[in-house]
Amino acid sequence: MFAPAPCYHSDVLIVGGGIAGLVTALKLLDSNLSLIILDRDRKDKLGGLAKESFGGICAVGTPLQKRMGIPDTPEIAWEDWKRVARFRREDKWPKAWAKRYVEHSEKDIYTFLTELGIRFLPVVNWPERGMLQTANSLPRWHIAWGTGHRIIECLLKAIHDHPNRNKLSFRFGHCVKNITIQQGKVCGCTGTMEGTGRPFEAHADRVVLSAGGICGGNLSRVRRHWPGHLDKIPSRLLNGSHRFADGLIHDAAAAIGGKVDHPDRQWHYAAGIPYPKSLIENQGLSLVPPRSALWLNAKGERIGPLPLMGYTDTGYIVERLCREEEPFSWLLLNRKIALREMAVSGCDYMTAFRHRKFLKMIRELLFGNRELTDRLIRESDDILTAATLMELGRKMQEKTPEVPLNMKAMEKAVRAYDRQIEWGPSFFTDDQLRRIAITRKYRGDRLRTCKFQQILDPSAGPLMAIRTFILTRKSLGGIRTDLKSRVLNGQDSPIPGLFAAGETAGFGGGNMHGKGALEGTFLGGAILTAHHAAGSICKGE
Numbered sequence: 001m002f003a004p005a006p007c008y009h010s011d012v013l014i015v016g017g018g019i020a021g022l023v024t025a026l027k028l029l030d031s032n033l034s035l036i037i038l039d040r041d042r043k044d045k046l047g048g049l050a051k052e053s054f055g056g057i058c059a060v061g062t063p064l065q066k067r068m069g070i071p072d073t074p075e076i077a078w079e080d081w082k083r084v085a086r087f088r089r090e091d092k093w094p095k096a097w098a099k100r101y102v103e104h105s106e107k108d109i110y111t112f113l114t115e116l117g118i119r120f121l122p123v124v125n126w127p128e129r130g131m132l133q134t135a136n137s138l139p140r141w142h143i144a145w146g147t148g149h150r151i152i153e154c155l156l157k158a159i160h161d162h163p164n165r166n167k168l169s170f171r172f173g174h175c176v177k178n179i180t181i182q183q184g185k186v187c188g189c190t191g192t193m194e195g196t197g198r199p200f201e202a203h204a205d206r207v208v209l210s211a212g213g214i215c216g217g218n219l220s221r222v223r224r225h226w227p228g229h230l231d232k233i234p235s236r237l238l239n240g241s242h243r244f245a246d247g248l249i250h251d252a253a254a255a256i257g258g259k260v261d262h263p264d265r266q267w268h269y270a271a272g273i274p275y276p277k278s279l280i281e282n283q284g285l286s287l288v289p290p291r292s293a294l295w296l297n298a299k300g301e302r303i304g305p306l307p308l309m310g311y312t313d314t315g316y317i318v319e320r321l322c323r324e325e326e327p328f329s330w331l332l333l334n335r336k337i338a339l340r341e342m343a344v345s346g347c348d349y350m351t352a353f354r355h356r357k358f359l360k361m362i363r364e365l366l367f368g369n370r371e372l373t374d375r376l377i378r379e380s381d382d383i384l385t386a387a388t389l390m391e392l393g394r395k396m397q398e399k400t401p402e403v404p405l406n407m408k409a410m411e412k413a414v415r416a417y418d419r420q421i422e423w424g425p426s427f428f429t430d431d432q433l434r435r436i437a438i439t440r441k442y443r444g445d446r447l448r449t450c451k452f453q454q455i456l457d458p459s460a461g462p463l464m465a466i467r468t469f470i471l472t473r474k475s476l477g478g479i480r481t482d483l484k485s486r487v488l489n490g491q492d493s494p495i496p497g498l499f500a501a502g503e504t505a506g507f508g509g510g511n512m513h514g515k516g517a518l519e520g521t522f523l524g525g526a527i528l529t530a531h532h533a534a535g536s537i538c539k540g541e
């Protein structure tokens with residue numbers, strides 16, 4: 001005899017315990033409703049991707065910006081957002097969510113987090129200034145002290161301390177596969193347990209989908225829906241998303257009439273390396289590419305005509321690299337550049353930030369991050385070092401024997417770049433150097449960007465070459481929702497009882513970012529959409 005399938009009952013079911021699911025739960029605890037979070041992952045992974053994230057938050061018009069004299073307003077941010085998103089006239093809900101974001105990020109995201117106990121670093125960062133056109137015209141990337149890990153810690157503490165805490169229960173290892181519907185109204189979901197495959201069912205009048213995006217899993221969705229504007233799918237892609245970000249929930253929503261928009265809008269990164277010592281197949285680690293490194297193609301030729309510069313324009317760089325023949329490229333730099341500029345997107349390797357070691361962070365800012373550089377060199381097979389360019393070239397060729405290295409072109413590019421630095425800023429024609437000069441004028445970037453560092457400077461060695469791959473990350477498209485976070489069908493009508501938040505909902509409206517992002521809007525978008533989902537449920541929507 002088989003034991004009967006587990007059967008759960010609550011007022012609200014939340015599918016996915018990432019940041020979107022947890023914020024929804026925290027807000028709903030105020031309402032006295034009973035809640036269950038069903039998550040496919042293990043208990044120690046509660047918090048999803050946010051727990052591994054660096055915790056950069058895009059917010060507009062914050063006290064921190066004001067203190068730094070940054071004259072940002074929702075109007076300026078809205079113009080930036082539209083330029084990058086390239087919305088079409090019919091993108092009604094994405095536009096509405098994006099506008100909501102820029103107008104409410106200060107209160108609903110920044111203040112919400114500070115009230116949870118999050119402190120932000122006193123200097124606002126400035127990624128994504130744009131290559132061909134301006135993206136962020138002002139700095140608005142606020143770094144949560146303690147990274148995304150701390151955000152999740154604070155959220156869990158707030159849930160734990162809530163007077164209605166016992167209204168919420170968690171079911172881990174539960175993979176939701178179907179949403180159940182009766183007489184046109186959602187009434188629960190069904191699925192199977194991870195590992196055993198044992199079925200379960202859960203019943204509730206309202207179901208919130210917050211199960212993340214589609215850019216993870218075995219990457220089959222990434223490949224199937226590869227963005228049309230990117231030339232070709234690189235033969236090797238690294239997974240920088242969740243191992244369960246496989247689109248199962250998108251299919252479940254579509255099966256009951258939910259509209260899923262733009263699976264081909266994907267936000268990937270250009271400087272991925274295989275995650276050292278990872279147990280997850282094909283997992284990638286996303287480096288923040290040093291601005292002073294030269295970006296070379298697989299043959300060692302500098303990519304152009306516009307030289308690529310890290311941290312400037314993710315969309316452009318990925319697009320440009322996908323036009324290359326080979327699936328990898330090289331970052332060429334030296335130890336001095338690495339010490340000052342190398343960083344990792346995520347919290348594992350950024351230990352001073354993750355563990356809130358203020359003095360350590362200041363030391364690393366002033367004297368360079370030796371711990372990070374040495375650890376990466378030690379752990380990664382894709383980071384090569386050498387005393388001379390000849391030796392480095394030999395090692396690069398050994399690493400990738402299938403692609404002949406154009407040593408002459410590499411040496412010529414490096415010497416031309418170094419010569420301009422020798423001549424001095426008055427004679428810069430190299431676009432990368434001109435950008436570095438401007439970048440260093442912003443207080444938040446001066447310390448983190450070398451002052452025109454020659455690559456072959458003998459006192460700055462050894463030389464380094466990093467082999468990088470495209471790394472998948474965020475799904476910009478998702479399940480379409482209105483401003484109440486209600487899931488909409490193809491006729492734009494809400495499906496009664498069904499809500500979506502976070503990456504599952506394309507961070508709002510099925511595609512809040514349109515075609516590109518200003519960065520830091522993912523954690524923020526997850527928080528915002530979760531607030532709206534919970535608010536609507538509390539109001540009895």
Ligand SMILES: Cc1cc2nc3c(=O)[nH]c(=O)nc-3n(C[C@H](O)[C@H](O)[C@H](O)COP(=O)(O)OP(=O)(O)OC[C@H]3O[C@@H](n4cnc5c(N)ncnc54)[C@H](O)[C@@H]3O)c2cc1C
Pocket residue numbers: 015016017018019020021038039040041045046047048049050051052053054055056057058148174175176177210211212213240241242244245248249345346347474501502503504519520521522523524526
């Ligand atoms: C290393 C890294 C660094 C990042 N840095 C930043 C940053 O600095 N700023 C920023 O804005 N964004 C950043 N991001 C992106 C951001 O973290 C995510 O977009 C965001 O956390 C997504 O939250 P979510 O709750 O929507 O989904 P997720 O975090 O993906 O959570 C989804 C949850 O649903 C569960 N689940 C999936 N499928 C099912 C199913 N079928 N049944 C039940 N449960 C399921 C999963 O196990 C998971 O727990 C980063 C991401 C990574 C990986």
